[in-house]
Amino acid sequence: MKNNAEDSKNKGAVTPATLSLSIAFALLSSAMVNANDNIEQIQVTGSYIKRETVDAAEPVQILDQAFIQSTGATTIGELITKLAISSGAENQADSFTQASTQGTGNVNLRGLGLSSTLVLINGRRQTISGALTNDGSTFVDTSHIPIEAVAQVEVLKEGAASIYGSDAIAGVVNFILRSDFDGFEINAGLSKVDSGSQKDTDIGFIWGTDIDGTYITVTGHYLDRTPLTIADRPSLGDNAFSSLGNSFLLYPTNFDGTFDLSPIVVNSGPYAGTYAPFENVPDPTCLEDELGILIPQASGTRCGFNFGPIYNLVNTETRSQLFANVSHNFDNDVSISWDTSWSNNDVKDNPQSPSYPDLSFPFIGSWHPGNPFGTHVVWLGRPLGADRPPALAPRENETFRTSLNINGIFANDWSWDTAVTFSKNTYTQYQQDQLKSRLVAALNGVGGPNNDELFNPFDRTTLSDSIIEDFTHITEAQKDTDLLVFDGVIAGEAFATSAGAISFATGIQIRKEGFSVATDDINEITFDAQGNPIPVDLIFLAGLSEVDVSRTSAAWFTEAIIPLSDDIEIKGALRYEHLENDNSVDPKIALRWQLSDAFILRTSISTAFREASLSQQFAASATINGISDFNEDGTPKSPAFVGVIATGNTELKPEQSENYNVGLVYKPSDTFDVQIDYWRVDYTDLITVENAQGKIADDPNGSDIIRTDAGLLSAVRVNYFNSSSVKVEGIDFESMWEVSENISVMLNASHFLSYELTKDSGEVVEAAGSFNHDNFARSLPETKATLSAVWQGEKQNAAVNINYISSYETSIELPLDGSESATIGSFVTADVQYSIDFLISENAELTASLGVKNISDREPPRVFNGFGNLSYDPKQHNPLGRVFYVNTSIAF
Template sequence: MKMTQLLTSKRLIAISISAALTFSATAQETVEKIQVTGSYIKRTAVDASEPVQVLDYNFIQSTGATTISELIGKLAISSGAENQADSFSQAATQGTGNVNLRGLGLSSTLVLINGRRQTISGALTNDGSVFVDTSHIPIDAIEQIEVLKEGAASTYGSDAIAGVVNFILRKDFEGLEFNASISKAADSSQKDTDIGFLWGAEFNNTFITVSGHYLDRTPLTIADRPDLGDVAYSSLGNSFLLLGNAEVTEGAYAGSYGAFENVPDPTCLDDSLGILIPQAYGSRCGFNYGPLYNLVNTETRAQLYSNLSHNFDNGNELFIDVSWSSNEVKDNPQSPSYPDLTFPYIGPSDSGNPFGVGVVWLGRPLGADYEPALSPRENDTFRSSFNLVGDFDNGWDWDTALTYSKNNYTQYQQDQLKSRLVAALAGTGGPNNDELFNPFDRSSLSQSVIDDFTYMTRSEKTTDLLVLDAVIDGELYELPAGTLGLAAGAQVRNEGFKVETDDVFEIKFDADGNPIPVDLIFLQGLSEVDVDRTSLAVFAESVIPVSEDIEIKAALRYEKLENDSSIDPKIAVRWQISDQWIMRASASTAFRDASLSQKNASSAVITSITDYNDDGTAKSSAFVGVIATGNEDLKPEQSENYNIGVIFKPTDNLDFKVDFWRVDYTDLITVENAQGKLIDDPNGADIIRTEAGFLQSVKVNYFNSSSVSVNGFDVESQWTLSDQFNLSINASHFNSYELTKDNGEVVEAAGSFNVDNFARSMPKTKGSLNFNWVGEGQRASLNINYVSSYDTGVDVSALPNESATVDAFTTVDTQYSANFGITENSEAVLTLGVKNLLNELPPRAYIAEGSLSYDPKQHNPLGRVLYAKVKFAF
């Protein structure tokens, strides 16, 4: 959509808001009012004009989830988040968690804690997305989660395009709780052990609450689930491409060879991880690295949360919350060494070459007979918020808050120094520059040479956010239909982004601004960055009772960015048609500014890419560097958001909610898809190859794509069958997800894995059914979770055992709890449960060689999990 059309839509909504202010109606009696996510105006506890899904404490506990990531993974409206270990497609986000509402991208979901903003994670995804790390939040401290399922830029500002997830933490708690649990995959040794506590007390109008949680997680390897990583292999094990005819009369390589023939290491199959891969001429020794990697990493997670609330004698209230978390991924194993993507030339008489002609080495310095290289991660987050609220003499409320949050994400990754490996190939390696590395006979490789060319990179990304909020709200004046409510406020945000790395791993630039390759054989490096920016926003929101049955909410926000600005209006209508029927509708605009990393940072990730010949036929797959450069000229994303829904309440105990929604994106910020770019032009200017034609890396750029148009519907139902039984259903379905690829082609992404574009895998339908029973001192639940099938888009016609469809996936979770009252004021609760009761393993997803054989963004690899939890409360 053109910018003029977008501005016209904003004007129409703004005119509607102005017109709404002239409506009048009859009075309503005063009832208790609350504030819900999506509004600053305190409202009566009725169904509002906006779709908000609430996950309360009892529901969260019934899932048996030990982390927020596990809980979000089953949220119907979230699709394509990164909440599980996957070193192949999300190598830099290990140990973090996030939300992806509507599949519109991690950066398009605004995450709040107690209604306040939180800094983004220092970790960046492979596609450069930024996100708030939900792993910081202790699950035992959550009172409820509110999910606003539509855009909310008029209320909250940038990033609230797809919606808002507000984590509301427990406060004003009195007593002491201890809990401990253990969960274990039924047919492996993987287990989670966690302990936690919650304490609270009142001291003369002051409440203090403290919560702590510690998780110890053991690994699940691909070797434990071989079917989930059986194509995780590389054609680059240890092979040689001969550049001339050769005759070898003796030794392991004895034989006759032609020019440009691929010759594998003769010891390739001596190890269980070596495989022979036929080529057009000859064969290569490949490396089956899959069994070395984890599906679940060894991890420890410590979390502390505390809040203090104090009621002053004049009616004002002070609320302070402080939280800290430290996540450590202890192992994250990788291959013993990565392949040398410089594909070095070895002369006829160099490095023990037995062929007598020059060769190109297609391999990695260390093979399966060496221990995997560990790449641990450290993730530390701190947050504090000071909130002071009160009221004026005229009955209006005021609310001020100062919130600061900071994240440090440290990443370690082992590689080999290019210069020292070249020296070893020339016989001048090792600590004394006198040792040879013979790639034709690696049995003679000494540890001193290995130590000399091996290097552990270290990089640290730091983000921080300081936010000042000030809001007033109250009753403006009486209309015939009731009271006109108004809220207005301002917000100032300052955010920072900093990248520090060691000298070897740092990307430097030449005089022309081109990146200088780092001295590593595989990893591509990072640029050091230290930037910050400030934004200012003012906003107003009003609720206008038009008649006894119709209510309008209107909001308008102006946000001044560092190099741009945005005006975002919203109008929402609620119509009480009858006692049983309610209709609601809303229209708004939203925006998201480019992240500081997208504008300023140059980074590189390693991604599995299938190379192609000039005639369009596929070569082999391999991991290569994908280098993304920041773009200072990125414009903010813009969107138009629409929602129309109906609520049907045939009885007080049963309701149905159906909402049709649509989001039209323009100027979507994304990074070019490396695989799609290579398919479009295998020899383009940004496709980096060696002199021998081997794919080495792909340069990609951040850009504002033209448009994305998404629509679908949500279904939600609650049925209280009796005082003991209740049933709930929640589902989200994509009707369409049209996007524009890098080359301008418009494609349908819904129901696809989206290998060749910037969208993530996107099943059309996700849903859950939850059945709960509550007895005297007992509880039980049954949760059924469903993910529909979707297509990979991969041509598997030459692979008779593979399918181009990822099958639908249904899991059943069940739980039982018994409360054993110890005394009148204390209790002991025992909970037993099974996740994935029917032991369904993830459906197979064949994407390409070098990847997992399932989709970790949609499916869990654990199979059946048994768990037990005890809680003591005093």
């Protein structure tokens, strides 16, 4: 990895050092800082003891409403994608590696996994999504949150299990929603790509009022998104093709099981020619369709299918979101607050291939009426070709949440806070496939609704609509999650010391969560007496198991802030979590030392844990992944999509981590600060699913590698397990500078020093700076950074946001023709926005914003992810190119 980094430097790539030098030069060459009063923000994340300071012992990044608006983001997912500390989240459509998360959003702090980031709304837990990633990760769906409702986002950049419990290994993201708005504001926006027709149209509103001390806030948002196809960006999907179009593997077996090795001669017709046994023979009409391609094989040629142009880079989607908050402060120092929210996100199209290939690879006998070869063949193909319309795989995603909070103050000035929060998500996915039994019937001449029709794969022009309807099935799977939480906390000053008062908080939390999966009978995975999954009656999809499980946990926690002197304070926290099958005790201790007026040293050490999700424990699910099989000589074959069946494991132990942070804050004035933090996470018992590609590479003929009688790869069984360890360390850099009363500059950067993980095979690898195609980590550029500059006038505002992602490498075996590179280049984009306010009446003000995202129209760096996948990395890079947008709002 060192050599790769040096190569990037030699190519002129931006590095953390050059970024820091550039900012320092800009600071030194600008005018002197104009001193002015800076209003302290109230940080609420990371402690139950609230204090008005951003210089606490914990490293917390705060995104305020002004910054959020300056990005032009229309969804939370778009905002999260540009966070320097988040790497490898799934916030963009990708039917190949993110098949079941379309229409959702998530966060991946430190690249430690979607499940290792705790997402809160107003400091309260939210249920995970019913959607599961290809690697089985669970996550809180951030697409539920309307961006107009967000007052502030706080990102705690260290483990926080001692405060919040399970899942807070990598950190916490807390979305604080607006609750004190007075008036009415309506917003409308339109964004459109410069190249193509894709656009987002959104409209939102916020209304708030005070009725005799009762504050009411209501927010709504609607987004209508049109698609962007790979055909609109062909270079981003030119490797999205399959070797399984329509071909035949000649398989000349005799009745006694021996092989006839004499040449096979076809004297006439479209297949005329002389063939060798076990030769691949393509459909002779393969190139008559523009999506057909010929792919040479070790013996013969296959007819492949260039399915890329059929699929979307952006799906047709609608999002509807509502949020309401009602609060009241009583005269007896008791306050009550109730909020509720609902969202419905529908992916309308999500086009797929007209049909998937038959992964059972049917055996077609010499007696088949259409077989021209006079010998048996194995069919390597798909029932429907590109002449048929794409199959659609829509998604429906509905979330509901409600939370009641009652708090007050005791006579001794101690505070108490209680809350009951319920949230529920339903994720429904539809996927078209073909029934294996009915397709076999059609191949044997007893297909169709009356069991009397023949399907001739050697001449698909004879395929009737009645046969297609008979063997086509649309699967439906619904996954429900719910979470009920009670929180109770008391806090106050325990007693005074010569250095100041000791602040103390203690409380309990009780959680009950549920998970269920329901699917149609065809798509349901069932098990035999030995516990092995029974293949479903589908040619490609591998099904889901139906489950309905729940569990309850309870926790007690306490924390204290103890001043040792005027300059030093210690924060300690301890949490005991009682789980149904285990327990966890997680302490934390943090130190804040005011070294001088300008310098603050902060350090912390803590432990954290994550309980296995209910789906990881009890569910069996299957995804389709592009997998490279291997020839007898060990060389890899072209990747093909096969089923990957993951089964639950009730013996999973909770993940454990030790978290360390040492930081230095330099704040010479109220208008300038620099924060540098070194952090480290030692992660053990990591819960992950075996990597299918790595598993077949280790043992191509292992017991979990499922093959047909002809030896063709059909599926791979993988299991959830507690892997050995992950050791990650890095540097965070954050700086804010108010250059003048009108201009401010902010820089955030996160850099991996090391990301050492243990693969399924036991091999220890360095994952930082790698695409990580054959292990459980996601792509991990070593450095991400954002640089923002904002000018704010009396009636006008302007902002520039520069986003940087460093280059990284892939170890996938590249094509021999040298057409692909192992280096995935760095990606730098700049977004600009200009806003102006107009007074349109005595009681109404109009704000108009014009902006351009990716103003230089940078294309995402090319990625070779094998054949059958996108040619860019949707977990890191955006495919849209230059985007123009306009937003208007009218406030009354």
